[in-house]
Amino acid sequence: MKKRHLQLIRLLNHGRRVTAEELAQETGASIRTIQRDMLSLEELGYPIWSVPGTGGGYEMLPNRLLPPLHLREQEAVALYLTLKWMEHIPDVPFGDIRGTLSDWYVNELPHDLEAKIRRLERNILWLGNKQIPKAPFTKDIYQAVERRNKVEMTYRTTKGQRTFTVAPVGMALLDLKWYVFGLSELGLRQYRIDRIETVKLLEETFESEDLVSLLQANDERNGVTVRLELTPLGRRLLEDVLPDIEEKNEWDVPEEELPFLSRQLLKAGAEVEVKAPRVLRGMMKEHAENLAVLYE
16 A cells, blocks of 8 residues: 555545545645545545535545555564553453454454464563552543543542542553543642542533643643662662653652652662752651651
């Protein structure tokens, strides 16, 4: 398949009718070439609907069953491994579909490639944490994110259950735990989906920037310089806490995140010493004193 064909498919998948003139302008091809390309794509099985005359053009049929991708062998194996990896992510928003995609896909491949993949799956393993908590409301949250509907949810906090309304702008997977990022009167907050007790999809919709833009703006909050002295073991223990920990000793951290960071640094015990700021040193000292009292 030509590169131009792939570009045309992406343009048609935008969900609106596109004229041959618009497609020609986007791709740099002539209108006659575009017309030939449309016939070629239809012959390949793409459900393209063409409307002649004034106001006509091309569009991809909705609720379509897409034809197989045209992949090289290495690309086919890479896609299979990606699908297989997805099966090990707990509570994928699409429900049970994740357990059948890889089998459906591999059964459509040529027999020799299928046999090769069957050998590979016995030698490439995903040994993740088997103690990941269940997050049954992941699919509900995904639907709210997709539809831009606010949700009312009951959330399990350290101080008990709370019920509140948030605008769920996006989701993230961190350490195989799903999080939803929601806007409320408190601003942008993240919530672990496995800690949601109930969720109700509201009819009220919302408008907001995308999650990437919101997180970038959030990272521009006033920060303080955190300077640590770490042993090699300390760096290893905290490699999931601070970025580039193998090379760095200083990080810029939003001030409101220091209490959470102080608890994370406790993982390394005496393998880490906070040099600055003074307020973080005070938090670490308080943690140490509480531990000393606990073990008297």
